[in-house]
Amino acid sequence: MPIMRLGHVQLRVPNWEASVDYYKNVLGLIETARDEKHVYLKAWDEYDHHSVILEKADSAGLEHLAFKVRYKEDLDMYEQKLQDYGVVTERIAAGTRIAEGEAVRFQLPTKQYVELYHEIEQIGNGLPRENPAPWPDGLKGMAPPRLDHLLISGEDVEGTTKLMMEVFDFCMAERAMMDEENVLATWLFVTNTPHDLAIIKGPDAGVHHIGFYLDNWNDVLKAADIIGKNNVPLDKGPVRHGITRGTTIYFFDPSGNRNEVYANGYITYPDFPTITWTAEKVGEGISFFDKDAGERFTTVFS
Ligand SMILES: [Fe+2]
Incomplete structure (x- = not known):
């Protein structure tokens, strides 16, 4: 699989500081x-220079995923x-993003921009390559590894x-239906997780959430x-998903x-047989304990 992973997301953040x-924190x-308009960030256990780029902007949302x-x-x-x-493509010159090489950029039918890149500076995960401890000192907050x-x-x-399936060989782990024929959402993978990218019916060019990994419940x-402790606006959780079987919590930046x-x-593996959630069980798929995703969860996008 030539795509190794979701490398980074660039998010628009109007409330900058x-x-x-x-x-x-x-x-x-x-x-x-x-630089003047961007802050580059990485999760601690990633080796590459960045996985999140914050962009000073007038409205929230996703500038691109890569x-x-x-x-x-x-x-x-x-x-x-x-x-x-x-699909129309364009080349993004090396150095357009700090520490990153040339990229190919295109737009999805759901209107998000996607970039593909190979070159990026590797700066390590804060641990030695010989005899490392399990985690580095000085981590802050939730500290997702990736x-x-x-x-x-x-x-x-x-x-x-x-x-995504025909051009990039993504496989479908799960799908949720709106009715017998129409798909509400799909969960696609190219690595060995249940989803590297999921797509749901909603506003074009929208993003529902950016998911970071934690080690356990x-x-x-x-x-x-x-x-x-930090008065972060909570959306949903902690809950278990029926879909993906993940344990999770959602909140807003x-x-x-x-x-x-x-x-x-x-x-997952490429021969994983797709799981289907029927329309009447989608609430259970999203939130397994209470079987109710909640109105905000299903209606708010950025
Ligand atoms: Fe998620």
């Missing part, structure tokens, strides 16, 4: 660089595959799902305490972008 402080990412590909030649290969599929996935929204869920409960910290979930 408070958002930068929140991502560093409450969520607990590490700042690695900044996948890291295995080899530099994969950029040419995917550029050709996208053009053959009928970015995990995101849920994007748009009208053409089927179109984005098909493109206790860490999700500790994240709930951190949410309480100071700019109104929804974040999730998530643990567990099953392992």
Whole structure:
């Protein structure tokens, strides 16, 4: 699989100072660089220079998401595959993003921009490569070890799902139905998690949440305490998902972008048979204990 992982997301944050402080000290990412309009951050156990870029902006939302590909030649290969599929592509020059090489950029049928890149500076995870301790000192807040996935929204869920599966060899772990025929949402993977990218019916170019990984359910409960201590707007949780079997909690950054910290979930392989959630059981799929996702969870996007 030439796509190695969801490499980074670039988020628009209108409430600039408070958002930068929140991502560093409450969520607990590490700042690695900044320029006038951007702050670059990484989760502690990632080796690459950044996985989240905050952009000073007038409105919240997702500027783009980006996948890291295995080899530099994969950029040419995917550029050709996208053009053959009928998608317009452009090249983003090396150095446009700090510490990052050239990228291929295109737009999904659900209107989000996606970039593919290979080159990025590796700065390490704060631990030696010989005889490392299990975690470094000085972590703050929830301190997720890594970015995990995101849920994007748009009208053409089927179109984005098909493109990701046909051009990039994503597999479908799960889908939720609106009725017998129409799909509400899909959960797609290219690594071995239940989802690297999920897509749900909603506003075009929208993002429902950005998900960060935690090691276990206790860490999700500790994240709930951190949410309480810092008066972070809580959305939903702590709960278990029926979908993916993850344990999770959702909350909002100071700019109104929804974040999730998530643990567990099953392992997938390319031969994983797709799970379907019927329309009347979607509430249970999202929130297994109380079977109710809640109105805010299903209606608020950024
Ligand atoms: Fe999620």
